[in-house]
Amino acid sequence: MISLKQLxxxxxxxEHMHFKKxxxxxxxxxxxxxxxITELEKQLGIQVxxxxxxxxxxxxxxxxxxxxxxxxxxxxxxxxxxxxxxxxPLTTPMNIGVIPTIxxxxxxxxxxxxxxxxxxxxxxxxxxxxxxxxxxxxxxDLDCAILALPYDIEGLMAFEFWKEDFYWVCHKDECPSNLxxxxxxDMQIERLMLLKDGHCLKDHALAACSLEKLNSNADFNSTSLxxxxxxxxxxxxxxxxxxxxxxxxxxxxxxxxxVHLNEPGPHRRLxxxxxxxxxxxMNVELLMSIFKKQLNNLVS
Amino acid sequence: MISLKQLxxxxxxxEHMHFKKxxxxxxxxxxxxxxxITELEKQLGIQVxxxxxxxxxxxxxxxxxxxxxxxxxxxxxxxxxxxxxxxxPLTTPMNIGVIPTIxxxxxxxxxxxxxxxxxxxxxxxxxxxxxxxxxxxxxxDLDCAILALPYDIEGLMAFEFWKEDFYWVCHKDECPSNLxxxxxxDMQIERLMLLKDGHCLKDHALAACSLEKLNSNADFNSTSLxxxxxxxxxxxxxxxxxxxxxxxxxxxxxxxxxVHLNEPGPHRRLxxxxxxxxxxxMNVELLMSIFKKQLNNLVS
DNA sequence: TAAAAATACTCCATAGGTATTTTAT
DNA sequence: ATAAAATACCTATGGAGTATTTTTA
Numbered sequence: 001m002i003s004l005k006q007l008x009x010x011x012x013x014x015e016h017m018h019f020k021k022x023x024x025x026x027x028x029x030x031x032x033x034x035x036x037i038t039e040l041e042k043q044l045g046i047q048v049x050x051x052x053x054x055x056x057x058x059x060x061x062x063x064x065x066x067x068x069x070x071x072x073x074x075x076x077x078x079x080x081x082x083x084x085x086x087x088x089p090l091t092t093p094m095n096i097g098v099i100p101t102i103x104x105x106x107x108x109x110x111x112x113x114x115x116x117x118x119x120x121x122x123x124x125x126x127x128x129x130x131x132x133x134x135x136x137x138x139x140x141d142l143d144c145a146i147l148a149l150p151y152d153i154e155g156l157m158a159f160e161f162w163k164e165d166f167y168w169v170c171h172k173d174e175c176p177s178n179l180x181x182x183x184x185x186d187m188q189i190e191r192l193m194l195l196k197d198g199h200c201l202k203d204h205a206l207a208a209c210s211l212e213k214l215n216s217n218a219d220f221n222s223t224s225l226x227x228x229x230x231x232x233x234x235x236x237x238x239x240x241x242x243x244x245x246x247x248x249x250x251x252x253x254x255x256x257x258x259v260h261l262n263e264p265g266p267h268r269r270l271x272x273x274x275x276x277x278x279x280x281x282m283n284v285e286l287l288m289s290i291f292k293k294q295l296n297n298l299v300s
Numbered sequence: 301m302i303s304l305k306q307l308x309x310x311x312x313x314x315e316h317m318h319f320k321k322x323x324x325x326x327x328x329x330x331x332x333x334x335x336x337i338t339e340l341e342k343q344l345g346i347q348v349x350x351x352x353x354x355x356x357x358x359x360x361x362x363x364x365x366x367x368x369x370x371x372x373x374x375x376x377x378x379x380x381x382x383x384x385x386x387x388x389p390l391t392t393p394m395n396i397g398v399i400p401t402i403x404x405x406x407x408x409x410x411x412x413x414x415x416x417x418x419x420x421x422x423x424x425x426x427x428x429x430x431x432x433x434x435x436x437x438x439x440x441d442l443d444c445a446i447l448a449l450p451y452d453i454e455g456l457m458a459f460e461f462w463k464e465d466f467y468w469v470c471h472k473d474e475c476p477s478n479l480x481x482x483x484x485x486d487m488q489i490e491r492l493m494l495l496k497d498g499h500c501l502k503d504h505a506l507a508a509c510s511l512e513k514l515n516s517n518a519d520f521n522s523t524s525l526x527x528x529x530x531x532x533x534x535x536x537x538x539x540x541x542x543x544x545x546x547x548x549x550x551x552x553x554x555x556x557x558x559v560h561l562n563e564p565g566p567h568r569r570l571x572x573x574x575x576x577x578x579x580x581x582m583n584v585e586l587l588m589s590i591f592k593k594q595l596n597n598l599v600s
Numbered sequence: 601t602a603a604a605a606a607t608a609c610t611c612c613a614t615a616g617g618t619a620t621t622t623t624a625t
Numbered sequence: 626a627t628a629a630a631a632t633a634c635c636t637a638t639g640g641a642g643t644a645t646t647t648t649t650a
Contacts, residue, residue: 047579057440083344140357279347
């Protein structure tokens with residue numbers, strides 16, 4: 001099998017049209033270069049150079065070979081460039097999954113800083129439910145996913161980076177104005193509305209309230225927190241939302257009130273999920289540190 | 301420096317998504333393949349595969365690397381194809397120089413057979429005077445040249461493949477009809493017209509007639525045999541043409557006659573001229589053998 | 601526990617270096 | 626005679642093999 005070294009030596013000879021000069025340029029002895037060229041010619045059965053003690057000429061076949069060799073060399077150089085790119089953090093594009101109850105609320109808070117620190121970082125986001133994302137991470141379709149724990153991640157690794165509580169959201173008219181905290185036993189559970197099955201937020205909310213299931217008739221099959229909130233505005237019931245969603249869902253002039261859920265917490269923990277031997281762990285940790293920093297800035 | 305072997309092993313792993321199967325496909329041990337992949341990853345600082353005892357996954361960086369590796373592999377394959385092509389004769393294009401007093405008369409007689417035997421043979425022809433062609437051969441611009449000897453080819457190699465005599469061409473009206481041979485002393489030298497200086501045909505004609513120079517006033521600066529012949533038709537004088545040009549220059553219904561020049565011959569010898577260490581000598585010898593065969597067919 | 605990759609260790613092939621010879625001008 | 630490539634010869638590195646260990650599903 002011919003080698004890249006042989007090709008690079010041949011290219012050096014083409015460049016210098018002189019074996020010794022080419023050998024110097026390659027930082028090898030004239031002997032080494034000469035035997036490498038000879039061996040290349042022998043292996044391919046192609047005379048690349050005509051040479052005597054005074055001049056070196058490229059044969060017609062040699063021209064073709066050297067053209068191809070040049071192209072190969074460029075692509076090998078590309079590999080080394082890729083290597084360099086890879087050594088600098090966050091330069092390879094990442095596919096990141098995120099669940100719908102985290103993405104719209106977390107990412108606007110943290111990604112601007114990521115873009116600021118790593119302007120060239122390319123990020124492809126996939127929004128889906130936890131079980132889908134876990135599968136995609138396992139298959140390698142995703143580099144990682146951002147989920148809410150607790151969740152059964154079956155052998156994947158979790159890097160937790162944030163934890164938060166739920167807030168009970170109700171209409172002003174249905175709530176004592178001085179209420180600071182509320183416990184699940186003080187709620188009208190039958191008026192509580194949550195996302196439809198499959199969304200982990202529902203499970204976490206139920207768990208926070210120490211409930212097995214919601215036996216209210218309020219299963220409106222809501223698929224987003226936003227529509228749930230709209231229903232609260234319409235006085236159809238109350239709901240529970242994670243803290244990081246509050247600023248987007250409830251504005252100051254809103255007719256809604258958000259009251260901290262007074263149950264032992266934290267009610268959900270946010271984490272990056274990766275395969276145990278994923279290559280870009282460093283990148284994930286870097287992202288995580290930025291996320292943490294930004295979230296801490298917001299609460300302080 | 302990374303090696304083609306490493307890249308081919310990586311491609312095999314991508315194909316089989318399994319180290320042992322890939323190793324088998326490469327006819328190496330699992331150990332050898334494993335260390336080669338590991339070394340590649342170490343050298344580039346890129347994890348190409350995520351692997352455990354149950355599954356192999358390609359990393360995002362790995363995808364990029366493998367794409368480039370695939371492209372490199374294809375081009376290396378091209379080199380081996382080139383090698384195969386090169387081992388079969390007359391498959392690499394050749395640049396051949398030929399002088400004006402040979403090309404138009406010789407090539408139509410021999411190239412059809414070359415094309416017949418080697419339909420894929422690509423041939424680039426350059427027509428110029430001997431000294432130009434010799435220089436081009438020396439510089440490597442031409443693979444070889446077809447010249448008429450004697451000629452000073454200064455260290456180049458000559459493969460002679462044909463020899464021929466000159467014929468004296470005159471108008472019917474100026475020549476005894478039963479004349480079969482003519483010697484130079486029987487010619488009216490002062491009426492003899494030859495090509496202008498630089499054309500070796502003039503030198504050969506003079507040499508054949510044992511003349512130093514043509515002191516006729518007939519130096520019309522003719523640059524082609526054809527125009528010379530037209531002048532003979534116009535009864536401006538006579539000329540000498542090589543045998544292989546007769547059939548094209550003098551047709552049966554022509555008012556010209558061609559008489560063999562009765563001087564010790566041969567009057568010129570045709571040869572391929574190559575550099576002593578030219579790589580495609582085999583191809584030249586092959587061409588030469590076809591030329592010889594065709595020319596012999598024509599005279600018999 | 602079993603399957604697969606990684607590792608330990610040994611051996612040989614090959615690349616590289618120095619010194620010398622050959623070759624062609 | 627000289628300049629340059631080829632060759633001879635020795636050394637060291639690296640790649641390959643076998644056998645074994647580690648890992649994790």
